[in-house]
Amino acid sequence: MSRVLINVPKSCKKGDILDVKVLISHPMESGQRRDEQGQIIPRKIINKFTCAWDGEEVFSADLFPAIAANPFLSFSALAVASGTLSMTWVDDDGHTQTELVAITVV
Amino acid sequence: MMRWVALFLCLAAQTQAAPHSGYADASAPVRAMQDDDTANPGFLWVQQGEGIWSDAGVPTGHSCASCHGAATGMRGVSARYPEYDAKLGHPLTLEQRIEQCHTERQGAAPFAHESDELLAITAFVGVQSRGMGVTVDASGPAAPFFDRGKELFTTRMGLLNLSCAECHDGLAGHHLAGATIPQGQPNGYPLYRLEWQALGSLVRRIRNCLTGVRAEPFTDDSTDLVALQFYLGARADGLKVETPAVRP
Numbered sequence: 001m002s003r004v005l006i007n008v009p010k011s012c013k014k015g016d017i018l019d020v021k022v023l024i025s026h027p028m029e030s031g032q033r034r035d036e037q038g039q040i041i042p043r044k045i046i047n048k049f050t051c052a053w054d055g056e057e058v059f060s061a062d063l064f065p066a067i068a069a070n071p072f073l074s075f076s077a078l079a080v081a082s083g084t085l086s087m088t089w090v091d092d093d094g095h096t097q098t099e100l101v102a103i104t105v106v
Numbered sequence: 107m108m109r110w111v112a113l114f115l116c117l118a119a120q121t122q123a124a125p126h127s128g129y130a131d132a133s134a135p136v137r138a139m140q141d142d143d144t145a146n147p148g149f150l151w152v153q154q155g156e157g158i159w160s161d162a163g164v165p166t167g168h169s170c171a172s173c174h175g176a177a178t179g180m181r182g183v184s185a186r187y188p189e190y191d192a193k194l195g196h197p198l199t200l201e202q203r204i205e206q207c208h209t210e211r212q213g214a215a216p217f218a219h220e221s222d223e224l225l226a227i228t229a230f231v232g233v234q235s236r237g238m239g240v241t242v243d244a245s246g247p248a249a250p251f252f253d254r255g256k257e258l259f260t261t262r263m264g265l266l267n268l269s270c271a272e273c274h275d276g277l278a279g280h281h282l283a284g285a286t287i288p289q290g291q292p293n294g295y296p297l298y299r300l301e302w303q304a305l306g307s308l309v310r311r312i313r314n315c316l317t318g319v320r321a322e323p324f325t326d327d328s329t330d331l332v333a334l335q336f337y338l339g340a341r342a343d344g345l346k347v348e349t350p351a352v353r354p
């Protein structure tokens with residue numbers, strides 16, 4: 001489990017545009033570097049990030065090796081009805097992490 | 107006559123301007139990153155440190171919180187470190203103080219130098235003092251350590267034959283290739299350096315500088331390394347604590 005900081009208002013009015021900010025602790029190892037023995041350090045990056053609001057995808061991103069460690073993603077979502085923001089990212093090794101945030105729309 | 111000119115140049119090169127945080131020398135995007143706690147990657151470590159603060163899974167069963175209470179009670183602590191310890195007879199950095207607590211009162215094995223855990227708990231204690239002025243007390247019995255630190259700061263070292271003061275006092279605000287030379291102030295440590303892509307300690311920064319001038323870095327527990335950090339702390343008098351700062 002990576003450490004993650006998610007910043008999004010927990011409640012808002014219908015029709016509001018929410019700013020969602022996600023900071024994920026991840027080495028984003030590019031696969032280009034070598035260790036002290038001269039061996040290539042295997043690539044290990046988050047390659048896909050998606051965010052869904054009650055199952056409906058509101059944002060997704062493909063990530064590439066040039067993205068620095070600890071990626072920071074910032075995007076917007078339109079508040080239609082109360083629900084759960086579900087953020088999922090997939091690692092090169094197939095490891096998946098999901099974080100949930102409940103949002104109340106009044 | 108030449109001797110006087112040389113002496114004057116020497117003094118001019120080492121005159122110290124008013125303390126000035128590296129924050130002011132950083133570019134606008136870097137400053138924006140530091141200003142927004144949700145965009146500042148240093149807070150990933152602060153979050154981890156918060157967990158360590160209340161972790162009672164140590165041999166004696168005492169978490170930091172069970173003795174110190176709420177972390178807000180630590181406000182002001184990091185602003186006065188490194189601090190002279192009368193019992194030990196020398197100053198301790200904040201990391202060393204935390205290690206002392208961790209090994210003596212929590213009965214645990216020491217954290218590794220510059221490990222994520224040690225950086226995290228140091229950043230968590232440090233962030234409590236954010237915005238307070240740095241006030242390192244270098245008076246009385248601590249004075250010899252200040253003097254030793256100042257001596258190290260102004261001693262030329264390495265193949266490039268440079269002292270810290272040459273650049274960070276004499277040429278601060280000028281440029282080294284594309285980068286502005288900062289005053290070398292310690293008020294934001296542990297800080298997130300984009301070059302490192304991680305949180306790092308002042309010790310790591312000093313080691314970088316020393317290898318940069320092709321000098322042999324201090325060993326991790328050398329008293330000179332503490333003296334130098336002690337001098338840097340006293341030199342930063344009045345600067346606001348910015349932990350965890352962001353620097354290029």
